[in-house]
Amino acid sequence: MKLAVIITLKKDVLDPQGKxxxxxxxxxxxxxxxxxxxxxYIEIELNELDEKKAHDTVENMCKKLLVNLIIEEYKIKKI
Amino acid sequence: MNSTVIVFPGSNCDRDVATALTKLQFKNKMVWHKDNNLPKSDLIVIPGGFSYGDYLRSGAIAAKSNILKEVIRAANSGCLILGICNGFQILIETGLLQGALLRNRNLKFISKDVYLKVINNDNKFCKNYKKNNIINLNIAHNEGNYFTQKDHLKELEDNALIPFKYCDKEGSINDKNNPNGSMNNIAGILNNKKNILGMMPHPERMIDSLISNTDGIELFNSVLN
Known part of the structure; x- marks a missing residue:
């Protein structure tokens, strides 16, 4: 299963590149x-057929490494 | 006094720090990021550079390396930890220091000498400086724009956890003298227990008047005495 993570800076964090x-x-x-x-934008391919489990695995990746939750927010999408 | 400098692929200030520490009579050892054991250390330095090419976020990959588990353990048992530049970014990514280091406000890599005011010297890293001393250190970074939540910012100010702020030659701290957009002109912060210091400026580059100045010496001397 393939999922995508979209990471952006939180609203109250200045995004100079975006500006x-x-x-x-x-x-x-x-x-x-x-x-x-x-x-x-990060594409992740998993050896997992269960959509919920795949989502949870990617969510865990986000929390542990991919996203800095102090300044960033993320969305996970199935692709 | 025993010191240890952690070396990552992409570190480029590791030997500068080692030179500074040795010159000031530390018994220094270099430790590779894949190692699992730390030598007995009174001070651990995480040096500047571009660990893992700054992939994902500056410091994010280094923060998950083998040796950092040991550094976190040492930090929690009170060992002194100094993170300079990329080292500061790594400490932030481990969670040992709070907040985030964003891209510089002007989106440029800034490499220049800046003035800093010693705001709080009641800690093991700055006790040889006098409060309100103005020192001149070099900065060289792309992500040094310190950001944190409002309540943590207040905590930093209230609990004397900000040793250095960017200022001008006369010591005034304002937005004009803020090179990278850091909140409250913050150039470095301490954890609550004051055994961990993260700072963007490079004290190890200012230890010899022949090539720069000697304003960085007292930081290392503070740790020694």
Whole structure:
């Protein structure tokens, strides 16, 4: 089973890279752009067929290593 | 006094620290990250560099290495631990120090000499400095922007757990003299028991007037005496 983790900075943490991307896109004339946050995307393949178990394993990975919970938040998706 | 410097793939200040420690009469040993045993140490230094290429987050992979389990054990039994630059990032990732080190506010790698004010000297790392001393140390980092929760920030300020803050030559601490965007101009923090110090500036680079200055010496001397 393949899952993806999307990691972004929490709302109250300044995201300077996101800000630069946002400003650049606005300068390029994309006026409808309201807000932009950038982050990380990790694809994980597991030897696991049970979706719940796979999700739990990846969640554990997030908590133990992949995510710094003080500044980051994450979403897990099946792909 | 016995010191140990931990070496990771990508460490690049390990030998600078070892030179500083030896010059100041520490009996120093270098320990590779895969080792499982720490030599008897009064001080453990986690040096600067780019451990594991800064993959995932600076310090995140190093924090899970074999030897760090031993460092955490030593830290919990009171051994003095000094994390400099990437070493500070590693200590944060282990959870021995709280908070996070974000990318510098200006998104640039900053390498320059900065002024620091000694805010609290009531700890084993800074007792040879006088309170409000202004010292000049080098910084060289991309992720040194210290961030923490509001209640922890208050705890740091209230309990004298901030030894150094960025300032100007005259000692004023304001946003203009904040090189990386750190909360409250924080350049280094201590844990509650004050046996663990993490700091972005490099005291080991300031031990010889021939190549820089000697403002870093008293940090190591404080530990010695």
């Amino acid at each position: 630069v991307i946002e400003q650049t896109l606005q300068n390029m004339g994309i006026n409808s752009l309201k807000n932009l946050r950038q982050g990380k």
